[in-house]
Amino acid sequence: MPRPSSSxxxxxxxxxxxxxxxxxxxxxxxxxxxxxxxxxxxxxxxRIAAMEAAGVIERNVAIVDTKALGMTITSIVEVTLINERPQTVDGAKALFLAAPEVQQCYYVTGGISFVLVIVTDDMIEYEAITRRLFADNEAVSSFRSLIALDRVKAGAEIVVR
Incomplete structure (x- = not known):
């Protein structure tokens, strides 16, 4: 994947x-x-090739209708780590990046460490994922799940001015 230049x-x-x-x-x-x-x-x-080479266009993806695949649970999860040391943060980043159920992951400020979007088939699968990623993870001090009732908007269209 191309990386943008410093400017x-x-x-x-x-x-x-x-x-x-x-x-x-x-x-x-x-x-x-x-x-x-x-x-x-x-x-x-x-122009498209130049924007791809410069990293303006990172990749082309398909936005999937999770309901069509039987994936009925979308959860937004706030995760708080035990500390913000680089080793702890990097370990969490690697774990979340490797988890296919994690659709989006943001390292954030404001009292929590990460915000994740997780999509699963059902609550049984979701519970297993929360145990694996959070409850059994010594680097996680707490997590909070917000279950989505409806996906109002999906995609990543950026306003280009």
């Missing part, structure tokens, strides 16, 4: 317009993007 890439109005389109649907044909932003398809292709 952010300057985006012009064409780049911003292209990003708005590919964030909504990364499979939009380049000729369709080209017509929408008033460039040639080749220019769109070069």
């Amino acid at each position: 952010p890439r300057k985006l012009d109005s064409f780049d911003r317009a292209i990003l708005r389109i590919v964030q909504r649907d990364a499979k939009t044909p380049q000729r369709t993007i080209a017509e929408a932003v008033n460039l040639s398809a080749a220019a769109v292709q070069r």
